Amino acid sequence: MKRNSGRFAKGIKLSTVIGLLSVFILLSSAGIGSLASYTNGRDALAAQTLRLNEYHAEELARIGSTAIETMQKSLQEAAAFAATADYTP
Secondary structure, three states: OOEEOOEEOOOOOHHHHHHHHHHHHHHHHHHHHHHHHHHHHHHHHHHHHHHHHHHHHHHHHHHHHHHHHHHHHHHHHHHHHHHHOOOOO
């Protein structure tokens, strides 16, 4: 190889290769970290949404059950009243 005042005349400098490799590693690490963070956040949000949906479904089932029981009791009381009422003019 020819030397030009102590430096290589042609080719890529080792410091350039190391610098580019460092930048590539840094960007790759940031990308992988961001992807992992996004995936974990998405999974956590999905799990939380499912838990909240389950809670609300249980509450709606309880409210619906209570409403049905109340209506049945009201119908029984109305039927008992109608059975004992005097309807003669």
